[in-house]
Amino acid sequence: MLPSSGVSSVPQFAPAAYSVTAVFLWGASDFAGGYGSRRANAFVLTAFSHICALALMLAIAFTQHGTFPNRASIFWAVAAGVIGGFSIAIFYRALASGHMGLAA
Structure with missing residues (x-):
């Protein structure tokens, strides 16, 4: 427990632990994608x-038994996925073409 509050230290430091974990996982995935795109086409690798991510998300979604989203939500989700896919493919191509530290 921290001296300034009545809350134990675990709930107080959980957001920081999640943030640090996300930073390391995001960096590792960027490194793996950049390294993999040196050996394969960046757009094929991203596709x-x-x-694989779509298959995992669909499996999770079907096991949760939630309500189906409306058409506008589906449109924005697909648009975000397509734009994100192209942007990450371009980023992986940049990582593969030069120095990873400079492109990152």
Whole structure:
């Protein structure tokens, strides 16, 4: 427990732990994507990873039994996925073409 509050230290430091974990995982995925795109086409690599992610998301969504989103939500989700897919493919291409530290 921290001296300034009555809350134990675990709930207080949980957001920081999640943030640090996210930073390391995001950096590791960027490094792996950049390294993988040196050996394969960046757009093929990104398409493959997005297909795997879509399969995982659909499996999770069907097991949760939630309500189906409306058309506007589906449109924005697909648009965000397509734009994000192209942007990450371009980023992986930049990582593969030069120095990773400079492109990152």
